[in-house]
Amino acid sequence: MEEQTPILECRNLCISYDTRGGEIPAVIDFNMKVMPGQGVGIVGESGCGKSTVALAIMQYLGSNGYIKSGEIFFHGRDMRTMSEDELRALRGSKIAMIYQEPMASLNPSMKIGDQLAEVPLFHEDVTVAEAKERALALLEAVKLPDPKRIMDSYPHQISGGQQQRVVIAMALLSKPDLLLLDEPTTALDVTVERGIVELVKEISAEFGTAMIYISHNLGLILDTCDRVTVMYSGEAVEDGTVHEVFDDMKHPYTSGLFASIPLPGADKNERPLVPIPGQLPLPHQRPKGCFFGPRCAFFTDGVCNTDKVPMRPVPNEEAHTVRCARFEEIDWAEGDHEAVSVKSVKSGKVVLKVRNMKKYYEIKSSSVIAMIRGDAVKTVKANEDINFDAREAETVAIVGESGCGKSTFAKVLMGLEEATAGEVILNGEDLANVTVQKRKAQTVGHLQMVFQNPFDTLNPSHSVGSQIARVIRKFGVEKDPDKVRAKVNDLLDLVKLPRDFAHRRPRQLSGGQKQRIGIARAFAGNPAVVVADEPVSALDVSVQAAVTGLLTEIQNELRSTLLFISHDLSVVRYLSDRVVVMYLGHIVEQGTTDEVFSPPYHPYTEALLSAVPIADTSVEQKQIILEGDIPSAVNPPPGCPFQTRCPRKIGSICETELPPLKEFQDGHRILCHLDDDVFESMEPVIVMHEDGDVVAVT
Amino acid sequence: MTAEIQSNDTSPSALSKMVKSIGLLRESPIAIFGLSLILFWVILAILAPVLPLYDPNAPLEPFKFPMSEARDGGLYWLGTDHKGRDILSRVIFGAQQVLIWATTATVVAYIVGMLMGVIAGYLGGWYDEVISFISNVLLSFPVIVLYIIIITYLGATGFNIVLAVTFASAPGIMRIVRGLVLDLRTRDYIFAAQTRGESSMYIMLVELLPNARGPLIVDACLRLGYTTITIAMLGYLGLGLPPPDPDWGKMIAETQPLGSFAGHMAVVPAAAISSLVLGFNLLADGLREISMKD
Numbered sequence: 008m009e010e011q012t013p014i015l016e017c018r019n020l021c022i023s024y025d026t027r028g029g030e031i032p033a034v035i036d037f038n039m040k041v042m043p044g045q046g047v048g049i050v051g052e053s054g055c056g057k058s059t060v061a062l063a064i065m066q067y068l069g070s071n072g073y074i075k076s077g078e079i080f081f082h083g084r085d086m087r088t089m090s091e092d093e094l095r096a097l098r099g100s101k102i103a104m105i106y107q108e109p110m111a112s113l114n115p116s117m118k119i120g121d122q123l124a125e126v127p128l129f130h131e132d133v134t135v136a137e138a139k140e141r142a143l144a145l146l147e148a149v150k151l152p153d154p155k156r157i158m159d160s161y162p163h164q165i166s167g168g169q170q171q172r173v174v175i176a177m178a179l180l181s182k183p184d185l186l187l188l189d190e191p192t193t194a195l196d197v198t199v200e201r202g203i204v205e206l207v208k209e210i211s212a213e214f215g216t217a218m219i220y221i222s223h224n225l226g227l228i229l230d231t232c233d234r235v236t237v238m239y240s241g242e243a244v245e246d247g248t249v250h251e252v253f254d255d256m257k258h259p260y261t262s263g264l265f266a267s268i269p270l271p272g273a274d275k276n277e278r279p280l281v282p283i284p285g286q287l288p289l290p291h292q293r294p295k296g297c298f299f300g301p302r303c304a305f306f307t308d309g310v311c312n313t314d315k316v317p318m319r320p321v322p323n324e325e326a327h328t329v330r331c332a333r334f335e336e337i338d339w340a341e342g343d344h345e346a347v348s349v350k351s352v353k354s355g356k357v358v359l360k361v362r363n364m365k366k367y368y369e370i371k372s373s374s375v376i377a378m379i380r381g382d383a384v385k386t387v388k389a390n391e392d393i394n395f396d397a398r399e400a401e402t403v404a405i406v407g408e409s410g411c412g413k414s415t416f417a418k419v420l421m422g423l424e425e426a427t428a429g430e431v432i433l434n435g436e437d438l439a440n441v442t443v444q445k446r447k448a449q450t451v452g453h454l455q456m457v458f459q460n461p462f463d464t465l466n467p468s469h470s471v472g473s474q475i476a477r478v479i480r481k482f483g484v485e486k487d488p489d490k491v492r493a494k495v496n497d498l499l500d501l502v503k504l505p506r507d508f509a510h511r512r513p514r515q516l517s518g519g520q521k522q523r524i525g526i527a528r529a530f531a532g533n534p535a536v537v538v539a540d541e542p543v544s545a546l547d548v549s550v551q552a553a554v555t556g557l558l559t560e561i562q563n564e565l566r567s568t569l570l571f572i573s574h575d576l577s578v579v580r581y582l583s584d585r586v587v588v589m590y591l592g593h594i595v596e597q598g599t600t601d602e603v604f605s606p607p608y609h610p611y612t613e614a615l616l617s618a619v620p621i622a623d624t625s626v627e628q629k630q631i632i633l634e635g636d637i638p639s640a641v642n643p644p645p646g647c648p649f650q651t652r653c654p655r656k657i658g659s660i661c662e663t664e665l666p667p668l669k670e671f672q673d674g675h676r677i678l679c680h681l682d683d684d685v686f687e688s689m690e691p692v693i694v695m696h697e698d699g700d701v702v703a704v705t
Numbered sequence: 706m707t708a709e710i711q712s713n714d715t716s717p718s719a720l721s722k723m724v725k726s727i728g729l730l731r732e733s734p735i736a737i738f739g740l741s742l743i744l745f746w747v748i749l750a751i752l753a754p755v756l757p758l759y760d761p762n763a764p765l766e767p768f769k770f771p772m773s774e775a776r777d778g779g780l781y782w783l784g785t786d787h788k789g790r791d792i793l794s795r796v797i798f799g800a801q802q803v804l805i806w807a808t809t810a811t812v813v814a815y816i817v818g819m820l821m822g823v824i825a826g827y828l829g830g831w832y833d834e835v836i837s838f839i840s841n842v843l844l845s846f847p848v849i850v851l852y853i854i855i856i857t858y859l860g861a862t863g864f865n866i867v868l869a870v871t872f873a874s875a876p877g878i879m880r881i882v883r884g885l886v887l888d889l890r891t892r893d894y895i896f897a898a899q900t901r902g903e904s905s906m907y908i909m910l911v912e913l914l915p916n917a918r919g920p921l922i923v924d925a926c927l928r929l930g931y932t933t934i935t936i937a938m939l940g941y942l943g944l945g946l947p948p949p950d951p952d953w954g955k956m957i958a959e960t961q962p963l964g965s966f967a968g969h970m971a972v973v974p975a976a977a978i979s980s981l982v983l984g985f986n987l988l989a990d991g992l993r994e995i996s997m998k999d
Contacts, residue, residue: 027732421900443902451902463893468915481901528897 012083014184014217015041015064020077022056022063031290033059033072035241038318039219041185046211046218048228048249050264051238052547054287057221060238061187064219065104066094082184100130103178104187107194109170112177113162119146119173120158126180145176149206152635166636168199172206179210186211189221196408197574198633198652201618204230205632223548225268226620229253234326237261240288240298243318247327253624257321257329259303259337267552269581270623271695280581282553286517297332305337354584355399358568359536364429364439366390366415370641387640389415391592393429397536397585400566402559404579404600406615407589410637413572415592417538420570421456422446434535452482452532457558459541461521465513471524472509475499475531482532498527501561519550523557530561537562538570543578555582576619580604585674588612591648592640598675604693607686609677610655616692629692647680655681729995736991742984746977750800759791761798762949771969784969786959792970795951796977802946803953803981806863807932810870814932815925818875822882823909823917827890833883840876848873852935856944863946866939870932881924885917923993930985937978953978 022034034056041047049057062068064079066086079086081097089097098104106112114122123142127133133141139158146154149172162170171191178186188207192200208231211218220231228235228249235252237245237260245258256262266281285302294300296312303311310332321327321334331337368387390412397403405413418424420431422443431439433454443451458464465474475495485491496506502523513521522542529537542558543551559582562569573579579586579600586603588596588611596609603612617631633652638644644651650661657680666680677686730736749756759765759779767789769781783792825836843851855869889895890913898908939945940954948955953974960971 422902423896423899443900444904446902448902451900456897456900458893458897460893464897466894466912466916468918469911478901481903525897 011042013040013042013080014082015039015219016078016080017060017064018078018080020060020063020079021075022059022068023073023075024068025071025073028291032075033241033290034063037077037243038246039236039243041217041219043184043217044211044215045234046220046232048232048235049219049221049238050223050225050228050235052223052287052549054240055238056241057238058189061104061189061219061221064187065098065102096130099126099183100181101183102185102187103181103183104189105171105174105178105191107190109167109174109194110162112174113170115162117161118158119160119162119165123158123173123177123180126177130181141180142176145180146173148179148210149173149176150202151176168195168202168636171195171203175203175206175210179214179216182214183216186216186218187221188218190223191220192227193222193224196637197576197618198408198614199636200227200620202632204620205630207231224620225253225264225548225622229622229624230620237264240293241290242298242330244299244330245328246318247321247324250624251321251324251327253622255321255324255327257327257334257337258299258331259305260299263302264548265622267549268622269552269577271577271580271621271626271693280552280556282551282556283549284553286519286550287547297330305333307333354401355566357396358399358434359397359570360430360432361393361395362430362432364390364393364416364419364431365427366412366419366424367427385641388592388643389640390419390426393594395587395594395597397568397570399535399568400563401585402562402569402571402583404571404573404583404586405589406573406576406579406586408574408637410591410640411589412592412640413589414540416589417456417540417570417572420536420538421454422451448481448483449532452484453535455529455532455534455537457522457525457529457537457539457542460545461518461525462545464525465516465521467513469512470509471511471513471516475509475524475528478528478531484532494531498531501530502527502557517550518546519554522546522554526554526558526561530565530567533565534567536568536570538572540572541574542571544573544575551578576604576615577621588615591638591643593648593678595649595678596676598672602672602675606689606691607671607677608689608692609649609679610653610681611649613689613692614652614654621693623695625696627694627696629690631692647678655685657681730991733991733994735987736995739984739987739989739991742980743988746800746981746984747804749797750804753797753801756797758794758797761790761794761951763791764789765791768967783973784967786956786970787963787967792956792973795956796953796973799951799953799956799974800977800981802950803933803936806866806936806946807929809863810867810936811874811925811929811932813867814871814874814928815878815921817871818878819882819914819917819921821875821879823886823913825879826883826886827909827913828905836879837883840879843872843876848935849938852939853942853944856939861939861944861947866936866946869939870935873935874928874932878921878924878928881920882914882917885920886913889913889916919996923989923996926985926989926992930982930989933978933982933985 017037017039020034020037021032024031024033037060039047049060051057059072062072063074068074074087081102086094120139120142123145124135124138127138127141128135143154143158146157151157151169151172157165157169157173165173192203195203204227207218210216218231220228222228232249234247235249236243237252237258239260245252245256245261252261256265263283267283269280283302288294288298294312296314297303297316300306300311316330316332318328318330321329366389368389370385370387393416395403405416407413415424419426419439422438422441425442426439429439430437433450436450438446438450465471472495475498476491479485479491479494485494495509499506499508504520504523508516516524539558543554546554555578558569571579571583583600585599586597587594588603588609590611596603596612604616608616614631614633617629621628631654633654635652638651646662646664647653647666650656653661660680666678669677669679671677730740766776766785767787769785771782771784773781773784775781781791783796785791821836821840825833851873852869855872856865859865859868895908895912898912936945937954940952941958943958945952945954956974957971960967963970
């Protein structure tokens with residue numbers, strides 16, 4: 008092994024961008040070696056420079072980016088000395104890159120077959136027929152159903168997961184030595200993501216392709232890579248094999264990252280998440296010495312803030328290096344950050360009752376053919392028979408992937424749409440057919456929402472304070488200008504932001520801070536129910552913990568009910584008291600968190616649980632890979648909604664009849680045809696090995 | 706309602722923000738040059754009454770060339786025209802007219818176009834159908850025909866010029882605003898405003914329009930240039946402001962029968978029009994360049 012030359016080697020790489028404010032160093036002193044067939048992960052939060060490294064390897068830095076110093080060797084040749092022609096021959100043939108957005112990598116006006124055939128036609132001397140044949144073979148290799156049909160389709164005619172498979176096939180067509188994957192599954196649903204990750208693993212084993220896998224998700228790195236580099240603010244802070252870094256982390260930042268993600272062992276009462284305080288420094292505000300210093304619990308004046316900290320090897324561990332001045336002396340037990348304190352609160356009376364709620368949309372097709380055939384109006388059954396209760400001070404998670412109807416449900420609840428049938432009862436008042444304009448100000452204030460995208464949640468044209476003040480006035484909490492201002496200050500205190508933030512514009516705030524303002528706004532009217540739609544999924548992991556902690560803290564204090572919409576089961580298990588699992592408009596399973604996360608499962612819940620990437624080497628997950636994609640709600644399958652992808656399908660009954668709702672324990676209900684003895688024999692999906700014992704995680 | 710949200714807004718004053726945005730202009734020499742050209746005319750127009758100028762409508766000595774001496778010992782810097790009126794004085798007083806009416810017409814066209822666009826984009830449905838249909842009909846007319854119809858039927862007054870420009874420009878502005886609003890309305894902050902029961906009027910005026918301002922400022926600059934040309938053109942065609950007040954377009958038209966005999970009579974107002982329009986276009990280019998950088 009040691010005799011081999013690495014496929015790619017970065018030596019002391021420094022990359023800068025020229026901007027208005029002068030030179031901005033994006034990557035500093037970066038070293039990496041990729042051996043043939045090896046998978047190397049780069050992990051870090053947004054702005055840490057991980058994508059810049061990938062772009063530098065492709066020599067695609069754009070007009071204002073440049074490699075300031077250092078070398079990138081590809082098969083022993085310095086890429087900086089290559090001509091533009093040589094680079095072009097290399098890209099796409101020896102080095103291929105896969106981006107986050109599959110649609111952006113495919114030409115929307117070309118058939119997939121033609122696009123794929125272009126690659127060998129450009130790089131090799133082959134005929135069109137040969138090129139097409141190879142394209143077809145690779146579409147089969149990436150396990151696309153009916154590859155012949157896909158060859159003849161345009162990119163928009165296939166789903167996102169299928170598009171990403173096509174992109175992977177395209178990348179593999181010229182048998183590259185190195186595959187660069189930049190967050191390849193971030194835009195996809197969890198169950199689809201699992202399929203892609205498995206595919207990437209198989210391919211690297213089968214073709215012997217070396218990979219650089221860039222992700223913010225530690226669980227995915229554990230799944231796909233042999234080595235991992237953790238980056239922080241443009242520097243690699245820790246580098247080693249996946250097991251060294253995950254089990255024996257030496258850098259306080261790495262350790263902080265792991266403490267802030269909800270691993271199966273975490274519990275909101277006994278082992279709460281520990282957020283990293285502060286935020287990533289901007290490139291021109293990096294501190295002296297260690298860049299992580301100001302956020303580090305083990306910061307020592309005079310040691311950490313003097314000289315630049317070099318990467319140093321960890322004793323007794325081959326090739327495990329750390330950029331920390333005092334990693335040998337750190338006593339991990341001593342200086343831990345303050346954990347997010349969440350008191351367990353007894354839930355009270357039922358606040359929100361949803362009974363047989365249905366929401367159908369009518370889509371009118373204006374095409375002449377549809378009118379002649381008489382099917383000009385199609386019905387989309389976005390929500391079918393939604394039934395559940397939410398109690399005071401309780402957190403109810405609504406889990407599901409895109410298209411499952413959770414957003415439609417939120418719209419009906421908020422009064423932006425009227426329900427087609429059924430009741431939505433808040434504090435004894437039926438709101439199913441009362442739109443928001445017809446609701447009393449108090450009722451509107453009682454039902455508020457925290458949104459997903461922090462960059463969209465605040466109006467960029469108005470100051471933060473005026474936006475909160477507007478909500479206070481609108482809900483009739485206060486009218487007097489002085490009292491309104493006082494209330495704005497109270498709310499800023501509540502979300503732990505300085506009071507002078509009221510004068511700031513949203514663009515002067517970080518993502519986490521914006522989300523805090525979003526929370527303040529939702530709690531301005533003393534809400535009974537707060538709907539949080541993926542409130543942390545767009546935030547960096549170290550910030551996520553702080554924001555979820557804050558959200559539950561306020562919720563407990565005010566005894567509001569939290570409806571937590573999410574696809575991330577780790578966060579759901581950590582946060583919620585009860586879970587509702589949705590698929591294609593149906594509730595397929597509901598119960599307390601313990602009940603849903605332990606057998607018996609609905610087959611979909613089982614698959615979801617196995618799909619969550621878990622960044623813990625001691626956890627074993629059952630592998631359940633769902634075939635295909637979520638069907639469209641315009642044309643749902645007959646019978647059980649999940650029958651097209653169900654690994655436990657029992658036969659024709661699944662295709663014809665809607666399954667019965669089986670009640671297991673008090674309130675634990677599953678919508679499935681499976682027999683009782685199959686449910687009884689189900690095994691837990693996530694198993695944790697602790698000191699040799701096998702502990703089922705519930 | 707609009708005032709209500711502003712009342713609590715104690716952020717840095719509008720003045721300091723203006724100073725900051727003018728500071729941004731420094732990054733684009735083109736924008737600075739464009740702005741200087743515009744300011745040159747604006748300052749002249751403002752100072753016109755106090756500058757030592759001849760009465761723009763007084764018949765003095767006809768057909769004097771530039772820099773020739775006047776009977777009263779003064780100097781005709783740019784000469785006089787066929788009726789013996791001082792050209793310098795006419796160009797400067799003409800600038801007053803052009804700037805006032807071009808700005809008024811553009812502002813009115815913008816108000817109408819923005820309202821149409823935000824209603825079509827946000828409310829959609831029948832509102833969109835009707836507004837888009839009207840706009841398409843107006844856009845299908847050749848602009849010049851539209852102007853001639855309006856001015857000849859309603860008469861050549863400042864108000865009617867504003868009306869004509871509004872008819873011609875508002876559909877284009879509506880399309881830009883509608884497109885921007887279709888994108889902005891999907892943002893979470895609009896959803897947030899809806900979930901707290903805000904009226905459509907509030908959402909359109911307070912939540913949507915302020916966020917569309919970026920591309921609109923650039924477009925407004927370009928449109929000021931077009932309107933300047935339009936007003937000059939109408940003047941040239943004899944459809945401009947009523948005589949005897951000076952009008953750049955009319956000044957050029959009056960030269961026509963005189964051929965090459967009194968070239969300075971046409972060159973001066975033509976150069977004035979070009980420089981002002983160039984100023985608006987360069988400022989728009991510069992602004993676009995600055996906004997792309999960020």
